[in-house]
Amino acid sequence: MLPNRSISHEEFLKRKRRRKLWKFGVAIFLVLLLLGLVSYASHRREIRISKIELNGGILVTQEDLEPKALEFMYGSHLWLFPRNNALWYPHGELEKYLRDTFKRIDRIDISRKNFNTLVVDIKERKPFAMWCEKNNSSVGLSTTTPVTIETEACYFIDQNSTIFAKAPHFSGDAYFKYYGLVASSTTETPIGKEYIADATLFSDISNFVTKAKELEVRPLYVLAKENDEFSLILHGGGEIYFDLKKPLSLVGQNLEALLRTTFASSTGDLKIEYIDLRYGNKLFYKLKNN
16 A cells, blocks of 8 residues: 655645646747747748839839838748738838839729739829929019019829829920918929818819919919919919918809909900909909009
8 A cells, every 4th residue: 555645735836836836837838939930931032022013113112112122021920921922021011112203103903913023003193283392483473574484393293182293394385283271392392282271172173273364364364372362374464362261163163243343355375453252242353443
């Protein structure tokens, strides 16, 4: 018959702690082993992105975009897992980076073609008008002597009023021009900024300009002022004041009514100093002195 061996409570707790430590150590070892195996597998060339295919680019080329995209995915997470692994590459971050880097991109979609190749589908912004910054030769923006494009820096804006590229010098009125609102300096590019943050308001302003053209007013450019006030500068001098307090569709109707009742017999450029449309149905104007 075996002797009855009793274990003290202290000895029992020590053995229990040792078992827990042993289990914890085994668990840590298994976790590290698993991480090591995943890290080793994730570095294999067969599942790492090494090529970018661009669709839809015209001015944004694959030669420009591909090295930028690959460079953005260079490096590793926690020094263990490569960022360019096809299973967890930074999809959303990459889209934002490319959109911020290439301001011409309007819409972008990135998908995986295979474990080595990403396909980047883009739609480029289309020039809708130009934003021109004031310089020493254009301070005041004379209504009688229009600023020539050779003396100013102009940029393309799209239909949402986003400035996305430097514009070349054009002769004539290839694109309608907007001034004001966007802060710019010699050390800060306006590219990526917006003429008006609200795309709907910009659309309303451009529709108002179109309305003025239909009424044969011959607008030259729009100048933004303070407190959401604007001037529509006309060919031959004169300007039309308007603001955003009232719907511009209604402002356009008021302008049409004034032109039909007061200037119906006028031919050529309007002989006005200004027309003020900022006070609802109360319309003010001043004729030029002959």
